[in-house]
Amino acid sequence: MSTYDIAIIGGGIIGASTAFELAAEKLRVIVLDRREPGREASWAAAGMLSPAPDSPRDLPLAPFAVQSLRLYPQFVAAIEESAGKATGYARDGAIEVFFSTEAGSERDARLRELRQLGIAAEAISADTAREMAGATGAEVHAALFLPHEGTVEPRLLIDALLAAARNRGVEVRGSCEVSKLARDGDRCTGVVAAGEKISAAHVILAAGCFSSQVASEPSLSGLAPTRPVRGQMLALRPKTGGAGLQRVVRSQRGYLVPRKDGRIVAGSTLEEAGFEKQVTAAGVAKILAATLEMCPELADAELVEMWAGLRPGTPDDLPILGPANVAGLWIATGHYRNGILLAPATAKLFREFITGSNVSFDVRPFSPSRFAGRELWAAQTAT
Ligand SMILES: Cc1cc2nc3c(=O)[nH]c(=O)nc-3n(C[C@H](O)[C@H](O)[C@H](O)COP(=O)(O)OP(=O)(O)OC[C@H]3O[C@@H](n4cnc5c(N)ncnc54)[C@H](O)[C@@H]3O)c2cc1C
Numbered sequence: 001m002s003t004y005d006i007a008i009i010g011g012g013i014i015g016a017s018t019a020f021e022l023a024a025e026k027l028r029v030i031v032l033d034r035r036e037p038g039r040e041a042s043w044a045a046a047g048m049l050s051p052a053p054d055s056p057r058d059l060p061l062a063p064f065a066v067q068s069l070r071l072y073p074q075f076v077a078a079i080e081e082s083a084g085k086a087t088g089y090a091r092d093g094a095i096e097v098f099f100s101t102e103a104g105s106e107r108d109a110r111l112r113e114l115r116q117l118g119i120a121a122e123a124i125s126a127d128t129a130r131e132m133a134g135a136t137g138a139e140v141h142a143a144l145f146l147p148h149e150g151t152v153e154p155r156l157l158i159d160a161l162l163a164a165a166r167n168r169g170v171e172v173r174g175s176c177e178v179s180k181l182a183r184d185g186d187r188c189t190g191v192v193a194a195g196e197k198i199s200a201a202h203v204i205l206a207a208g209c210f211s212s213q214v215a216s217e218p219s220l221s222g223l224a225p226t227r228p229v230r231g232q233m234l235a236l237r238p239k240t241g242g243a244g245l246q247r248v249v250r251s252q253r254g255y256l257v258p259r260k261d262g263r264i265v266a267g268s269t270l271e272e273a274g275f276e277k278q279v280t281a282a283g284v285a286k287i288l289a290a291t292l293e294m295c296p297e298l299a300d301a302e303l304v305e306m307w308a309g310l311r312p313g314t315p316d317d318l319p320i321l322g323p324a325n326v327a328g329l330w331i332a333t334g335h336y337r338n339g340i341l342l343a344p345a346t347a348k349l350f351r352e353f354i355t356g357s358n359v360s361f362d363v364r365p366f367s368p369s370r371f372a373g374r375e376l377w378a379a380q381t382a383t
Contacts, residue, residue: 004028004171006354007191007200009178009214011037013045013154013343014332015206016161016172020079021347023168025355030200031170032193034177034210038158041208041339044233044309046257046267047157048248049150049341050094052119057317060365062117065338067361068345072150075344079157082164088153088260094248095129095136096144097294103141111144121146134246137296151248151257154340178207178214181329188329202354204330209275209312211333215324222372223324224331228310230271231337232283236264236291236301245295254290256298263304266291270311279306311336314371321349321366330354331368 006022008015011033019029031037049072051065076089098107107123114121121144129143130136136143162172173193180192181203190199207214209228238244245258257265269283284306291298314320314334319342324331332350335342345361352359 002030002196003199004030005200006030006202006204007032007198008204008206009191010205010207010211011162011172011174012040012206012208013038013042013158013161013339014208014335014346015204016158016165017075017343017347018204018206018332018350019170019172020082020161020165020168021351022354023165023170025351027354029165029170030198031165031172032176032178032191032198033172033174036174037162037172041309041311042158043155044231044307045154045340046233046255046265047088047152047154047340048094048255048257049152050146050248051117051341052096052114052121052146052149053117054337055317059117061318061338062119064345064361064363064366065341066118068342069148069150071344071348075347076152076157079160079164082167083160085156085160085163087157087160089150090260091148091150092247093145093147094149094250095124095133096146097126097129097136097140097249097251098142099139099251099293100141107142107144114144114146119146120148132246133249133295134244135295135297136249137292137294139293149248152340153259157340181214181217181220183326187327188324200328202328202330204332204350205324206332208333208339209310211312211331215331220324220326223368224320224333225315225371226312226320226334227314228273228275229313229336230273230277230308231268231311232271232279232287232308233265233267233306234284234287234291234303235259235305236266236298237262237304238264238298238301249294251290251294253293254287256291256294264298264301275310277308277310279308283308312339316370319346319366320368320371321346321363322368323353324368325372
């Protein structure tokens, strides 16, 4: 039987960044992934680092998202230094475009909303948007520039992060499915993974949309009610001399994210399709329609890749972060559409939780207790 200070279930961006952060405390950390680590949602993501809310349901997340964006430069610097690998981080800002006859008033309402949340944004003309983006269609009638937003290349980031974690002494095991949490009365004492008991003083559940499957036993019911929300993506390569893109462009219907190799990643869909990761005709049609509305110059771009990933959704679209109702068990999941952005703040938070330091964010809106049965929670917290 192996013994660790921390066992982390899931080697996506959340598990890996938390492991990297905790390893700086000289703790013995193991990350367990049932597949090759980093090949689920974290691999599929677009890589936008945008704290701007997508819907009113995102509003409680904005302060945490803004903090996480602030942590990004030091987060990627530490990873790149430790791994000696690039993460594709860029901080070029993003452009939001508006099309309707009401474009000006929609843009102004959005500007007020962003400023109230402390998110820097400025109104720009459609012509300026065209110049700053490198391309956007003639139908754009109003635009906003969000200067502090950035991007990463998620596939580079997760590979660099796993290498950086290993260099700090984290043990990363792939093809190692956690089938069960090990319990001793009211305490979680480790996990059972690939038939082996792995003991740990703390277990962190970071299994993305699969977290609900791991925490499925009745006594944990409701702690991590994640579900998969499919997102399809395309990559386009503009014709030589054709439309290039300087920075992220997005509308209410989709987004375009430039990669350093000249490709443009286009997304996405939000679908309740269970654990199916197919790319569908309707999904591709939707993404292409939004793409060509934003940037008609891409009509002759080559379609070079299509893929889909499963976001870890939750009943209120907010992440689930904090101690479970069982001593030694922690939940770090449900990052839904923002897990790449939220990784640095999540990792910092769990370092503070586990080392018993002052917690520097107000994470009460994200408490695991909000979904768990009240009686269950009261019984556990009273002991
Ligand atoms: C199409 C798309 C676009 C996105 N774009 C963005 C974006 O632009 N910006 C942004 O911030 N976010 C974006 N996201 C969201 C982001 O990708 C996720 O929030 C984030 O990757 C979640 O990370 P995670 O580590 O929790 O989950 P995952 O990356 O899914 O990792 C979970 C891991 O747990 C493992 N696992 C599951 N069950 C077990 C088990 N029983 N035992 C061991 N291991 C297990 C899995 O194999 C997996 O590797 C996007 C997501 C999608 C799908």
